[in-house]
Each structure stands twice: as C-alpha cells, then as structure tokens.
Amino acid sequence: MQTERQKExxxxxxxxxxxxxxxxxxxxxxANKIGITEPAIYRxxxxxxxxxxxxxxxxxxxxxxxxxxxxxxxxxxxxxxGHLFTNHFIRFSTTPSLVSVIxxxxxxxxxxxxxxxxxEVIERNDNILIKIICDGQANGEIRNDIEAKxxxxxxxxxxxxxxxxxxxxGNSFNLRAEGEKLIESIxxxxxx
Amino acid sequence: MQTERQKExxxxxxxxxxxxxxxxxxxxxxANKIGITEPAIYRxxxxxxxxxxxxxxxxxxxxxxxxxxxxxxxxxxxxxxGHLFTNHFIRFSTTPSLVSVIxxxxxxxxxxxxxxxxxEVIERNDNILIKIICDGQANGEIRNDIEAKxxxxxxxxxxxxxxxxxxxxGNSFNLRAEGEKLIESIxxxxxx
DNA sequence: TGGAAGTTAGTGAACATTCACTAACTTTGT
DNA sequence: ACAAAGTTAGTGAATGTTCACTAACTTCCA
Numbered sequence: 187m188q189t190e191r192q193k194e195x196x197x198x199x200x201x202x203x204x205x206x207x208x209x210x211x212x213x214x215x216x217a218n219k220i221g222i223t224e225p226a227i228y229r230x231x232x233x234x235x236x237x238x239x240x241x242x243x244x245x246x247x248x249x250x251x252x253x254x255x256x257x258x259x260x261x262x263x264x265x266x267x268g269h270l271f272t273n274h275f276i277r278f279s280t281t282p283s284l285v286s287v288i289x290x291x292x293x294x295x296x297x298x299x300x301x302x303x304x305x306e307v308i309e310r311n312d313n314i315l316i317k318i319i320c321d322g323q324a325n326g327e328i329r330n331d332i333e334a335k336x337x338x339x340x341x342x343x344x345x346x347x348x349x350x351x352x353x354x355x356g357n358s359f360n361l362r363a364e365g366e367k368l369i370e371s372i373x374x375x376x377x378x
Numbered sequence: 379m380q381t382e383r384q385k386e387x388x389x390x391x392x393x394x395x396x397x398x399x400x401x402x403x404x405x406x407x408x409a410n411k412i413g414i415t416e417p418a419i420y421r422x423x424x425x426x427x428x429x430x431x432x433x434x435x436x437x438x439x440x441x442x443x444x445x446x447x448x449x450x451x452x453x454x455x456x457x458x459x460g461h462l463f464t465n466h467f468i469r470f471s472t473t474p475s476l477v478s479v480i481x482x483x484x485x486x487x488x489x490x491x492x493x494x495x496x497x498e499v500i501e502r503n504d505n506i507l508i509k510i511i512c513d514g515q516a517n518g519e520i521r522n523d524i525e526a527k528x529x530x531x532x533x534x535x536x537x538x539x540x541x542x543x544x545x546x547x548g549n550s551f552n553l554r555a556e557g558e559k560l561i562e563s564i565x566x567x568x569x570x
Numbered sequence: 571t572g573g574a575a576g577t578t579a580g581t582g583a584a585c586a587t588t589c590a591c592t593a594a595c596t597t598t599g600t
Numbered sequence: 601a602c603a604a605a606g607t608t609a610g611t612g613a614a615t616g617t618t619c620a621c622t623a624a625c626t627t628c629c630a
C-alpha cells in the first residue's frame with residue numbers, strides 16, 4: 187500500500203508531467219511542488235523510475251474499477267461502450283492530469299520496464315473493447331461488414347483524439363458534455 | 379534554402395527523436411549519428427530550437443505537396459479522403475521517422491514558438507478534412523446525420539491511432555497494405 | 571589566400587542521486 | 601514510569617555526469 191506522502195508525490199508528478207511534459211518532471215520541480223527538499227523524495231521512492239512505475243499502477247487500478255462495474259451488467263454492447271467512455275470522461279474531468287497517462291508512450295520511453303507496463307495496459311484495454319464489439323456483432327447489435335479489429339481502432343482512435351484535443355486546448359471545454367455528442371456519433375456509426 | 383549538411387542534420391534529428399524520443403535528442407547524439415563533433419552542429423544551426431523549427435518546416439512543405447495534388451482534382455469527396463491517407467501511408471513508409479512529427483506535441487512542448495507552429499499545422503489539416511467532408515455532405519455522398527466536426531475526429535483519430543500502433547510495433551507490419559483495409563472501413567462508415 | 575567547415579578543450583547550469591547529520595516521534599526493558 | 605534505543609522524515613552540502621553552447625585553433629578547397 188501507499189503512504190499519504192507517496193500518494194502526494196504521485197499526484198504532484200502527474201500534474202507536473204501534464205503541465206510541462208517529461209522535461210518538466212525533475213526531482214527538483216517535484217520537491218518544490220510538494221514543499222520539501224529533493225533528498226526527502228528519496229525517503230519515499232528509491233529512484234525516479236519507481237515514481238513513474240507507481241503512476242502507471244495508480245492508473246491501472248483506478249481503471250480496473252471502471253471496467254469491472256461495466257462489463258458484468260446486462261447492458262447491450264453498444265450501451266456498454268457508451269458507459270465505458272462516459273466513465274472515462276468523468277474520470278478525466280475530475281483529474282485532468284490522468285490524460286497524460288493515456289498518451290504516455292513518450293514519457294515512459296526511457297525505460298524498458300515502463301514500456302512493458304504501458305504495453306500491458308494498452309493491450310488489456312484493446313482486448314476488452316474488441317471483446318465487447320465481437321459480442322455485439324454476434325448478437326446482431328453491431329454492424330459486421332467491418333472487422334472488430336478495425337472498429338476498435340475507429341472507436342478508440344476517435345476518443346483518444348477527442349481527449350487529446352481537450353488536453354491541447356487546456357481543458358477549456360466541457361469534456362463530459364461534448365464527449366456525449368461524440369459517443370452518440372460513434373453509436374450511430376457502429377450500429378447495424 | 380537548406381544546405382546538404384542542414385538536411386542531413388534534420389533527418390538525423392528526426393531519426394533520433396523517432397528512435398529514442400525527446401530525451402534522446404541531444405546535440406551529442408546528433409553529432410555522433412552524423413559523424414562530426416558537437417560544435418560542428420553549430421556551424422549549421424544557431425541553436426537546438428532552430429533544428430526543431432526546421433523539422434516542422436520540412437514536414438509542412440512536404441505535406442503541402444500531397445495536399446495540393448489531391449484537392450484540385452475531380453475525385454469524389456470519399457475518394458479524396460482515401461487518396462489523402464494513402465499518400466500519407468506511402469510517405470510514412472518511406473520515412474518512418476516522420477511519424478514522430480504528427481505526434482510531436484510532447485517534443486515541441488518546451489518552446490512557445492514550436493507550439494505555435496505545430497498548432498498551425500494541425501489546424502490547417504483539420505480544416506482541409508472538414509472542408510472535404512462538408513462538400514461530400516452537401517452533394518449527398520457522405521452521411522449527414524453526424525456533424526462534419528465529429529466525422530473529422532473519427533477519421534483523423536482512427537488514422538492517428540493506426541499509425542501510432544505501427545510506430546509502437548516498430549514498423550513491423552505493412553502500413554500501406556493494412557492501411558488500405560482501414561481506409562475501406564472508414565469509407566463504409568462515412569458513406570450515405 | 572581567405573572563408574567555410576571542421577577540430578580540441580573548455581564553460582556554467584542542470585540533472586539524479588548520495589552524504590552526514592538532526593529533530594521529533596515510537597518502541598522497549600527495567 | 602521513564603530513559604535508552606530505534607525509527608521516520610526531513611535538512612544542506614556535495615557527488616559525478618550530462619547538458620547546450622563557445623572560444624580559439626586547424627584543415628581544406630575554390
């Protein structure tokens with residue numbers, strides 16, 4: 187489990203990465219943000235990479251909660267996809283710095299362990315989405331003139347770009363409200 | 379105009395960024411890659427930022443050629459969108475490091491001048507795509523139950539994610555061939 | 571022969587990390 | 601009940617390394 191201070195460091199690191207990119211994520215900046223000195227950071231993490239690893243864990247577990255809740259209900263496949271993304275929009279609205287994690291290939295490029303971890307997360311999410319699509323195609327809800335693999339790229343790609351635009355715009359529009367419209371468009375696209 | 383050496387530096391920088399990210403883009407690595415010493419770089423560029431600016435210019439002008447050729451012919455809107463992306467796939471296949479530029483928000487985050495330049499490029503491409511979609515909607519080619527703005531996110535987002543996956547996979551599959559299938563899927567999605 | 575393009579050898583600043591040390595707690599033995 | 605011993609979370613100073621960049625010298629070619 188994580189101590190209060192560790193959580194504080196992880197959250198500060200996320201904000202730092204979100205605001206200034208990897209280049210801004212230095213131990214000095216991190217310590218300044220929290221209001222302690224640089225060496226104090228090392229009382230809570232053995233090194234910088236461990237902080238990044240914890241960020242990924244933090245994201246992974248908080249994603250798991252969303253997924254569990256959604257996947258095991260009796261909604262239709264299309265409804266499931268809708269809810270999945272609504273939940274993500276809510277999560278990103280509450281903690282905008284989390285967005286950096288889903289576009290973190292660049293941030294985590296430095297270390298093979300990090301690349302491995304991020305690949306794991308991406309692949310798991312991919313597989314979940316493809317599974318939902320396949321189910322929907324099997325029961326006639328979702329069009330089957332396009333392979334699930336390609337539909338998943340269309341869905342995930344749309345949402346990623348949309349969130350990226352929100353991040354690029356400095357979170358200046360309502361992700362939740364605008365996002366609903368995009369979700370509606372995607373539903374129209376994938377339905378049979 | 380650019381000298382041979384300047385071109386060589388720009389291309390080496392692109393490869394470096396593509397292989398190792400921003401963190402790998404140092405003057406030392408750049409000089410090593412070309413086979414000259416660090417100070418020699420400064421005979422050709424006043425500083426590091428100028429190299430990044432030149433990369434963006436390099437991308438911008440080479441994109442302009444593709445766009446010009448495609449926009450002023452008599453193809454249908456859907457064909458135009460298809461050709462646009464086929465051409466990009468060909469370009470990326472020839473010069474894989476160019477992919478880094480379209481995902482360069484992170485790389486160019488350090489300098490306001492760079493952010494401005496990359497924003498310019500993104501907005502121009504966005505507007506061109508939206509224009510094509512609107513034309514297609516007006517003449518009944520493209521579905522109009524979804525706003526052009528959202529369709530453009532779906533199209534652009536799909537292709538970005540697809541190219542990102544290709545980059546992430548170390549360019550291990552045939553972008554051109556696989557890409558054609560994605561383009562066909564997108565055509566099915568947007569047609570009336 | 572002179573300027574362009576290269577070199578060697580440096581600069582200060584920033585980086586992650588380690589050092590010796592301390593103030594303020596908690597635990598433990600008598 | 602209370603002091604000795606140990607722990608936790610912090611400090612300022614310093615580590616070696618890397619960074620972008622520069623001054624001064626040399627080589628090469630038109």
